[in-house]
Amino acid sequence: MSKRVGVIGAGTAGLHLGLYLRQHGIDVTMVTDRAPADYRHMRLLNTVAHHAVTIEREEKLGGNHWPDDGYFGHHYYIGTQPQALRFYGDLHAPSRAVDYRIYQPRLMLDFLERGGVIEYREVKADDLPAISERFDVLIVCTGKGSLGPLFQHEPAHSPFDRPQRALCVGLFKGISEPPVRAVTMYFSPGAGEMIEIPTLTFSGMAAALVIENIPGGDLEILAKTKYDDDPRAFLDQLLAKLRRHYPTCAERIDEDEFDLANGPLDILQGGVTPTVRKSHVVLDNGKLAISLGDVQAVVDPVLGQGANMASYAGWITAEEIVRHDVFDERFVEHVNLRRQDRVLAATRWTNFMLTNLRTMPVELQQFIGRLSQDRALADTFTDNFNYPERQWDCFASLERMQAWCERHAKPAGKAVMQGALAS
Numbered sequence: 001m002s003k004r005v006g007v008i009g010a011g012t013a014g015l016h017l018g019l020y021l022r023q024h025g026i027d028v029t030m031v032t033d034r035a036p037a038d039y040r041h042m043r044l045l046n047t048v049a050h051h052a053v054t055i056e057r058e059e060k061l062g063g064n065h066w067p068d069d070g071y072f073g074h075h076y077y078i079g080t081q082p083q084a085l086r087f088y089g090d091l092h093a094p095s096r097a098v099d100y101r102i103y104q105p106r107l108m109l110d111f112l113e114r115g116g117v118i119e120y121r122e123v124k125a126d127d128l129p130a131i132s133e134r135f136d137v138l139i140v141c142t143g144k145g146s147l148g149p150l151f152q153h154e155p156a157h158s159p160f161d162r163p164q165r166a167l168c169v170g171l172f173k174g175i176s177e178p179p180v181r182a183v184t185m186y187f188s189p190g191a192g193e194m195i196e197i198p199t200l201t202f203s204g205m206a207a208a209l210v211i212e213n214i215p216g217g218d219l220e221i222l223a224k225t226k227y228d229d230d231p232r233a234f235l236d237q238l239l240a241k242l243r244r245h246y247p248t249c250a251e252r253i254d255e256d257e258f259d260l261a262n263g264p265l266d267i268l269q270g271g272v273t274p275t276v277r278k279s280h281v282v283l284d285n286g287k288l289a290i291s292l293g294d295v296q297a298v299v300d301p302v303l304g305q306g307a308n309m310a311s312y313a314g315w316i317t318a319e320e321i322v323r324h325d326v327f328d329e330r331f332v333e334h335v336n337l338r339r340q341d342r343v344l345a346a347t348r349w350t351n352f353m354l355t356n357l358r359t360m361p362v363e364l365q366q367f368i369g370r371l372s373q374d375r376a377l378a379d380t381f382t383d384n385f386n387y388p389e390r391q392w393d394c395f396a397s398l399e400r401m402q403a404w405c406e407r408h409a410k411p412a413g414k415a416v417m418q419g420a421l422a423s
């Protein structure tokens with residue numbers, strides 16, 4: 001049976017879905033608001049790291065154009081002193097970050113080369129019934145934009161009504177790379193977190209700084225001060241905050257060279273309200289529209305999960321489209337059963353960390369202490385950024401955190417988190 005699939009939005013969810021369907025000979029039409037040529041002159045969209053599990057999917061989809069630009073693990077720095085607690089964990093295979101203004105248009109071209117069709121226009125909610133008439137199934141993956149609220153908010157999985165961090169995110173030059181190419185995660189308890197990601201940009205490798213600032217804390221100002229108003233004043237303020245909160249990053253900065261990597265569009269400020277929405281909506285004409293990617297579940301970027309889960313959910317949705325001939329509520333049930341563990345686990349783990357990193361309860365301090373003393377634990381924790389359901393298996397309760405340490409510790413390190421359990 002020939003199937004016609006409509007996809008609204010050509011982001012990571014839509015592109016991975018579309019490329020999979022084209023590999024299986026299915027007709028796919030994407031409707032999206034930007035053409036490949038538009039991306040070069042846009043403001044930074046985000047700073048996305050794809051983990052190895054996502055890169056494996058790209059490989060299978062013929063969309064891994066950057067096989068040698070990955071990084072190998074995570075450095076962790078906890079505390080604001082130069083002698084902060086520090087440790088390192090390895091990934092089983094490299095993760096990789098490419099500026100999405102390069103990545104997404106490249107995959108759009110792949111999709112077009114493989115017979116996919118793209119229509120360029122902004123879609124409004126009122127347009128959906130007419131669009132849905134043209135297809136057997138309609139998938140909505142327009143990211144954090146305006147179509148999300150069409151899908152009912154799920155309060156049980158959406159504990160926050162506002163962003164939990166004020167974000168200041170940019171691509172920077174003048175920061176020397178550590179000897180092993182890796183992400184560095186910095187924690188300044190009470191003020192926020194910073195993730196430094198080696199990223200392929202329009203001018204080669206640069207450092208993405210994802211500065212996650214606790215509202216009301218000392219770093220929040222970074223999300224409000226505008227680079228464009230006075231670039232030098234912005235950079236001076238940023239350097240001062242880095243010296244105070246993230247000195248191990250500041251010490252690798254050449255202050256004469258430090259600036260946005262490719263000009264004033266390389267910065268993004270704002271916040272994300274973590275939200276889970278229903279998997280589908282019945283349109284006025286009785287047809288279904290299915291939510292995918294950020295439309296279904298959007299998380300704060302602190303743990304780098306959003307695009308990875310969007311890709312995973314895109315792949316699962318595509319597999320189910322291939323398997324089914326009827327796209328009804330039963331179809332949605334199949335998609336959901338397969339995608340929801342990863343999507344919900346990534347959501348819960350990210351929300352747990354947003355809350356607990358803020359106050360650093362003793363249990364989390366002790367858990368981090370264990371990671372810092374046992375490389376086997378640090379490696380497993382780091383590699384599990386690939387598998388958020390395994391992270392949530394660990395963090396869902398104190399008992400689980402302890403059991404996880406026992407199971408994954410190298411034999412000599414199997415001490416009990418007694419203090420944590422007694423408190």
Ligand SMILES: Cc1cc2nc3c(=O)[nH]c(=O)nc-3n(C[C@H](O)[C@H](O)[C@H](O)COP(=O)(O)OP(=O)(O)OC[C@H]3O[C@@H](n4cnc5c(N)ncnc54)[C@H](O)[C@@H]3O)c2cc1C
Nearest residue numbers: 009010011012013033049123142143293294304306307308
């Ligand atoms: C600062 C930051 C850092 C991040 N870091 C990471 C990370 O390290 N790892 C990670 O996995 N995730 C990360 N994310 C999250 C990631 O960016 C998103 O989860 C991911 O892009 C979601 O994919 P998507 O396909 O759902 O949406 P998007 O990638 O946002 O794509 C949406 C598509 O829809 C189109 N569109 C939007 N509105 C309309 C409309 N009305 N009509 C037609 N087309 C429309 C857009 O042009 C685009 O093509 C980060 C996010 C931010 C903000």
